[in-house]
Amino acid sequence: MVSDRCRQQLQAHVDQCITSPSPKDVSPECDILPQPPATRGANAFSVLMSSHSENEAWKEAAVVENKSFRATKSGRRKAPFYKVMTGMPIAVDAFRYGAIPGITAYFLTHAHSDHYTNLSSNWKAGPIYCSEGTANLIVHMLSVDRKWVHALPMNTPIIVPNTGGVTVTLIEANHCPGSSLFLFEGKQTVNAGDSTFKSAFVGSSRTFRYLHCGDFRASPQHVLHPALKGKRIDTVYLDTTYLNPRYTFPSQSQTISACADLAKKLVTGEHVAFTGGEKGMLHTMEKWFPADAKIETDRATSKASNMLVVVGTYSIGKERIVKAIAQALNTKVYCDSRKAAILRCQQDPDLHTLLTKDPYTAGVHLVPLSVITSDRIKEYTERWKGHWDKAVGFRPTGWTYTPSAGADSSPSVASVIAKQPHRQFGPMHLRPMRNSTATYQLFGVPYSEHSSFFELTCFSLSLDWTRIIATVNVGSEASRVKISAWISRWEAERKRRGGGIVPYRSPEYW
Template identity: 30%
Template sequence: MSDEEEEDFKAKRRRVVPRSLVKKVWPFLGKPRRKGEAKLEEANPREPRDGKEGKENCLCPVCGISLIEVSPTLLGRQAHVNACVDKGTARSFGGACAAERVETASGREPSPRGSPPAGPRPRDLSPAVPPLHPMRGSKAAPGKGRGGGADAVPWFIQKQQAHVIRGTPGPFAVDCFGGRQSTLLAQKGTTSWFLSHFHSDHYVGLKKTFSNGQIYCTMTTAKLVHHILGVPLEAIYVLELGKPCAIQGVKVTALDANHCPGACMFLFEPAGQTPTLHTGDARLVGDKMKRMQTLSRVKGNCTLTLDTTYCSLRYNSFPSQARVIEAIANVVKAEVASNPKALVLVGSYTIGKEGVFFGIAEALGTKVYIGAKKRRVMECLDLEPRLEALVTPNDTETNIHAVPLFHTKNQKRMEAILKYYKGRYTGIIAICPTGWSLDSSAQSQSKLTQFSPQGKGRANFISCRRKGKVVTYSVPYSEHSSFEEMRSFVSWLQPKEVVPFVKVSDEEAFRQLTRSSSSSVTAIA
């Protein structure tokens, strides 16, 4: 607990829930866990550890599902019970709900959590987080979170569901290397871990000491995981794009995600189970996806775990990446022609957005300076010779510099950079390539700058802001799908279920997204 959190904990506040109810229903809420006290995922102090009575106490009183498997926390279990009560769909413990439980491949129930496996590890086909209750045609109430109303499932439960693949032994986990869910999956027996790409929010928790099984990813991602994070090669298995691979009896195919170098989607096809397409982060451009014969094979019969980063009507469409690069390159050419002593800062991620600064460098016929940290990453990308020739480690050789994306949003940082190069440059042209800029560019009036007084020929999706000697251009260069691209892909794929991989705030957009599929689609919401 941090000092700030400790102060908040000590502060006297008015309790919304009576103390007696807090202690009765949520015994761990409102107090820190003491040393020697059992962890929630290991045992509940109020529940017997053994015997039939203990198992019954761990079941949902409405639907009969094991609450231990629903969530590792008491709050998560309480949320599940509340959702069941609100829906009013009580079923007996021995009814349909119990019949839906999936047994292991040997036909026996999995051993209790914490007990060591006897002999070879069982092929446990039940997910660490069971399938959420699907809703057909539910009408969400505005202002109550995505899905809204009594049927809404808390996001942290949806997020747990999005990381696991149903019907797989363990089960398989995607982009899940940190937090309680990762620990719980490892304890349950998960040994197959999938990494869609090398962005920190997806590999968070992955360390060089990883020893929970095998990591499956593309060659580019494997190089980055090994060279940057230090994960041993023995723990990494490389998947070739488009080539099916049998993993623990499950057919798995890695497909190009059109996101950043090395990014891929995973198609899981467990025998006798509904296939699952997990997109990770992806730019689902229609023609490119429809040409994949592998995806055509599962049309109308799959679960889709979808990158819903821009699932909002405000981001209905993005211009193509090629069009954005061409437009911003023309703007930079005009700016530099007007002021040859301008320093061009192009924002990028640790991996990603490389197309923007390479496009600008090619348009100006010059090189791009890339710092040591970024160069170390790019050495793992297998760049084409023509692109390698554009990179220089000498910051004085060119006026185009690749910088972290947040630098192009920080006025003080850019002013400090200009001060560092005092006498060499008289102004800064910052390029901020992100899909989030589309909303601001549509709502703001672009202003003319001292470097382009005529203001002609600029694409209408480029927004401009001038402050002091710094001019910032924001362009919607997106490596995620726009809302229309998502809807088009869902309409073409016709999945049975749509599971959001990123929290959705626009309820109406998500309803439209799921309606674009067949009438039998089930939206996890």
């Protein structure tokens, strides 16, 4: 069972990742004292020492992460060790700490608020490296001075200036637009940062390889990427948002198709039966709506086009659903000018082509997530003076899906990867929310831009790594213990399997 506190923490990350500037960092990362190559076979003492050091480092991190903690004369918050790549003058998603001692390169994985905290027009601590999409977004949204922002190409190793020759390769993260994984490769040349923990490998001739996942939704494409396939990764910084067997949801493409199909069926007035729900009951529209609603009738008539499709989103992310629905309905997408400007920062010509400034020619409207409630959607639809007489609202979050009763809360790793979840997922699995009416139908959509537990397991079994450092839900020791138990089980299963990529259904999802 997941405790309420744990659920709140998870929800906090999913929300903060995307909404307001967040004071509370619930996604710290960690790296310290990498195990020397000899410890791959790991004698008990070295493992003990390594885990002891890591535990101490986490404790130090907990102190400096404490909200009220101000250690430096300038009031600058100290950066915990896990924000700095071990032995390299490189920090990732660490803008809230200002100018970190010894850091010459500041990386940003993506433009969600919990990752760029404190980044503004006042930034002058050093060069910022990110993807081109993220660069456009932070200049537009945060007014960061262009002179600091260095957009890097995807999939191309680039030498990072003033870092002792470290190269970085950006890999699409499958999170929000512009999000990327960073693969750093190079020697350890400096103990940068505020941490008292120092690496013994600084000055050694060994090349280290770190994969920072930022926020991501793991897919076979990641482990098949030429920069990663067959490579040993010393440290993986892993987005562990949904590292709990409870969190299982369909792939993005399954969900996207389901939404597009459902929208088309509803707009054209086709009958839809919904499955699932308590005790596997079959719900039909008649069961959910009043008998006189006549929602199945207006098939392919001019009246049928009277339905507006409204999709709720946070600031950036989930645009793929909007695009798919608009394409299925052969219509345009409308949103307010502020949102449109943000969408234009993204490198997505298909989306740009769909956008229109005329709300009346757009059958799909993109709105804040808060609009997708029965009261607000009514209010929103009525705003257009009778142009639409009904609406369907989609509310995509990672939280909609309820796992079937009796699901094993502690399955073996082998059994997790043996069974691909959600083999079938279609429009009938999207269930109308309780307060839906015949006129205003609301659907929760199990759409996540973070990896499911199944995907995290497949990813970690398919990649060759020495250490995994969890980056989310590591605020409490109890949570860290649970996370490290899964990591140990992955390690054991990976050895038992003898490596290799976990079989997948498509390069896009396991």
